[in-house]
Amino acid sequence: MGELTKIRAPKRKTKHAGVDKADLPLGQILTGDCVAAMRKLPDASVDLVFADPPYNLQLGGDLNRPDGSHVDAVTDDWDQFDSFALYDKFTKDWLTECRRVLKPDGALWVIGSYHNIYRVGAILQDLGFWILNDVVWRKTNPMPNFRGTRFTNAHETLLWASQGEKSRYHFNYRAMKTLNDELQMRSDWTFPICSGGERLKDDAGHKAHPTQKPEALLYRVLLATTEAGDVVLDPFFGTGTTGAVAKRLGREWIGCEREAVYRKVAHARIEKELPLDESALATMQSRKSQPRVAFGAVVEAGLLKPGAEIFDKKRRWKAKVRADGSVECGKETGSIHAVGKNLQNAPSCNGWTFWHYEDGGEVKPIDAARGLYLLAAED
Amino acid sequence: MGELTKIRAPKRKTKHAGVDKADLPLGQILTGDCVAAMRKLPDASVDLVFADPPYNLQLGGDLNRPDGSHVDAVTDDWDQFDSFALYDKFTKDWLTECRRVLKPDGALWVIGSYHNIYRVGAILQDLGFWILNDVVWRKTNPMPNFRGTRFTNAHETLLWASQGEKSRYHFNYRAMKTLNDELQMRSDWTFPICSGGERLKDDAGHKAHPTQKPEALLYRVLLATTEAGDVVLDPFFGTGTTGAVAKRLGREWIGCEREAVYRKVAHARIEKELPLDESALATMQSRKSQPRVAFGAVVEAGLLKPGAEIFDKKRRWKAKVRADGSVECGKETGSIHAVGKNLQNAPSCNGWTFWHYEDGGEVKPIDAARGLYLLAAED
DNA sequence: GTTTTCTCTGAATCCGCAC
């Protein structure tokens, strides 16, 4: 079993000795300006930066909806810059510091809108960062353009960049493909804006932060470009979405935030967050870094009993598990992949994600059983 | 009544005398480098620029480094700084020339990918252009990422910018809303890439141009931001998608293209293109472009009689119509708009849709009476 | 309890002519 453990270990190149995590302020929100705060961190100590900097919106007067109600705009001091030059300097400063604290094979994400993202992108390139993708967050429910003067501004842009052209950044290709129903994950992601129960409120019931990002966005970012145990730094921590999702996904986090109010809200929020258990995380592992597991071995181990019923998500087909790890559905018999493929008349089928089973009243893909198997194999 | 008809014509401001179109090389493809070619055009002569600049750094042999030294683009081994600086200079040059030939209320579109669009966007802002939207072209059928190393690069970005913050760019809001099934057109557009019969082939059957854009994209751009008769300039004409769609939509066009092969293909293509007839070109017009009608004129015409009662939809307020077109509600008197605004204590009010009247037992907004007035005026 | 209607709100560079 020792061999499985070895194979399973995250396949991160450790060419660079790295910093002892004990020397890092993990799970802490550093106070003050983010550039000053980051100076306290050692070189090459962080696996990923996620940054949601001020957008430098340059708003005119008030704006009303057609029904006369007033739009609550982002007019906070932290978003005010007197010129592009000042914004550029600010951007260059924090990006430079991020570059220093990032490991050579680390990566950086920045989110922005057309107001700032072109400046950020150009500066990023000037500093030597290498853009890997620009990703579009399509909002299902953007604020309309109330005056009918432009296209509805229905998206924001994320930049994903490595330290340089040759750096060996980390990308969980398989996890993304699985998440996207066995199609390659595209550069356009569709999520609603953060509202409802997820939107943090202050004591008076007002939104705690004007620009809180949806957790689903961070979830995908962290799942795609980090492994459990990695250190994620967020220089503009706000109300701590990055920290909350990092904790849930078993990643370490460090935040920087100037405003005491936001820090307080973030601490309370993250305190409540519960990490997912390891089996749930295991299903998200990249296939490349996992040993191949035969379905038969899972059956053999008793995680799915011979005779058990498995079914596709929509329960259009049911199949019976046989002792040798083959499955049977009417006249079709064979491997989980072959039967799934033939039933759907599809060119191929990933049986691990196609077939599901019930475990304690819950429907799970049989991939979860494989996760449990691997977990057990580690001991 | 001819006067009303005249007022109805599209309301383009001609504050600036403008250039006689006869002095422009309409329907021509200018040869040579686009900056040199554009120098032949007069100032403020073009309504719209659509540009699809190259984003690789192989720009040809006629470029110089910022220090003036000559560069052989194909063989020179640039460092990253040099190549970005060179690309920036190139970008600044052609954008500056576009800015000169554009009318003060003209606008510019640029399309690009993450390789170049951040540089273009930042330079555009530095030159004084005012970004109106960034628009994402989502490809329904992008090329997959074969090596599984990144997200599928499934989109390109268009920037739409006016000459400056205060400039009065043109936007066919109603036409876009109609095109999008009566919902505001969003900043993300979904089209397939250019392929099949639309993709131009050379004599050997190979694609004539590596980055031919789909006509649907240009169709939407031109429909959204130009009127029939407007002059559209494309500094990187390629195989002439802009020209073909412009001709079809009854817009004038000017192209610049260095490569004789592309010019030849473009000419042949545009030659075959047929303009839509005028009735097909008609688009939904905004209320803004309709003639202004005084409420008094509606009263005068007898469509609403002095002394008649008007009320808001929920009948919270009632007002009396007076002979001069003012209305009275308790202590409030004045225009339909001012009284509606004051009663609701709102920042503004459109009296035409706020106030209602009864006509044959039916409740209608007084806007319906305006409609009748305009209908009568057309005869 | 259930269904329907109303109300509120979200990173927004959000008017233009006449005087």
Add this chain to the structure above:
DNA sequence: TGTGCGGATTCAGAGAAAA
């Protein structure tokens, strides 16, 4: 160049309130 004012302009989703 500023000021006044006519009047054009909104989508999805959550939650509360009403039916």
